[in-house]
Amino acid sequence: MFSIGFLLSSSIDGSRHSDVPMPFYTKGEANPEVGFDPDKLPNPALVYGEVADDCRWGREPHAHGKAQLTFAGTGSLTCAAGDKVWVVAQQCGLWVPSGVVHDYRARRNSEAYALYVPASIANFLPEDCCALSVTPLLAELLKRAARLPIDFHTSDSGQRLTDVIFDELRAAKSEPQPLPMAKDERLRVELESLMEDPGLPVSGGDVALRLGCSERSFERLMQREVGMSFGHWRRRLQVMAAIRQLQSGARVQHVAFDLGYGSVSAFSTMFRKMTGRAPGHYMSR
Numbered sequence: 001m002f003s004i005g006f007l008l009s010s011s012i013d014g015s016r017h018s019d020v021p022m023p024f025y026t027k028g029e030a031n032p033e034v035g036f037d038p039d040k041l042p043n044p045a046l047v048y049g050e051v052a053d054d055c056r057w058g059r060e061p062h063a064h065g066k067a068q069l070t071f072a073g074t075g076s077l078t079c080a081a082g083d084k085v086w087v088v089a090q091q092c093g094l095w096v097p098s099g100v101v102h103d104y105r106a107r108r109n110s111e112a113y114a115l116y117v118p119a120s121i122a123n124f125l126p127e128d129c130c131a132l133s134v135t136p137l138l139a140e141l142l143k144r145a146a147r148l149p150i151d152f153h154t155s156d157s158g159q160r161l162t163d164v165i166f167d168e169l170r171a172a173k174s175e176p177q178p179l180p181m182a183k184d185e186r187l188r189v190e191l192e193s194l195m196e197d198p199g200l201p202v203s204g205g206d207v208a209l210r211l212g213c214s215e216r217s218f219e220r221l222m223q224r225e226v227g228m229s230f231g232h233w234r235r236r237l238q239v240m241a242a243i244r245q246l247q248s249g250a251r252v253q254h255v256a257f258d259l260g261y262g263s264v265s266a267f268s269t270m271f272r273k274m275t276g277r278a279p280g281h282y283m284s285r
Helices: 136-146 156-171 185-196 204-211 215-226 230-247 252-258 264-275
Strands: 003-005 024-026 046-052 057-062 067-074 077-081 084-088 092-096 102-106 110-117 130-133
Touching: 046 136, 067 077, 067 084, 067 102, 067 136, 077 092, 084 092, 102 110, 110 136, 136 156, 185 204, 185 215, 185 230, 204 215, 204 230, 215 230, 230 252, 230 264, 252 264
Parallel strands: none
Antiparallel strands: 003 024, 003 046, 046 110, 057 102, 067 092, 067 110, 077 084, 077 102, 092 130
16 A cells, blocks of 8 residues: 655645645655645744655655755655755754755655744754764654644644754754665665665675676676765664664664674674674664
């Protein structure tokens, strides 16, 4: 079953219809973005969410005057913004400034939220695309705002919610250089499949075989497309996945085995080499 929950926090024309239920779109229905222009909405903070059950979905390249924070609640997103392709991992956000052309693709079983902010209000955030940390509080605020009546910002409680969202945005920190993604379509599909399960026992030779090339040619393709070897790219993916799990309360042993490592020590050695810190540094407290 495919469904997109278009959970708008305001109506298309900016009018108040708090009793109108949030529309849902299913496969075969009209494009949910037809007629949707965030620049025409007066909200200081506009949030909507989208959910896909068992298929991939996405948005074509577009731009708008409002800046945007794209947040992956579950699953992951691949976004092309500016001259880069970004991987937005679960519980992470991509900041797209005003006027930047961007698109995104989501994997199956994923949930995404978009926060639109007027450029005049977002002047305290970076002028370039970047990955931003999304705290558990900000994540819950976005999820909450997407499910409130469409005129929530006009109430006292809605205004307080908006203020806290901006407080959290001001405190958001830029994350390290994001995981690069290939523009070559065949390679991109292979790398995206690994994103769904970073612990899969797949070698560079396995991927090369599916692409119909030698392992040496495959590594040259990796260098050209993402600027690093397959092994290094995969370790960076595993570190990203590990940090998310650790921050969610998972134990180091569970994370190590989930990512396909035969021992905690082997995982910890890799993790320390990649980050300079032990896995325990990222555990929730």
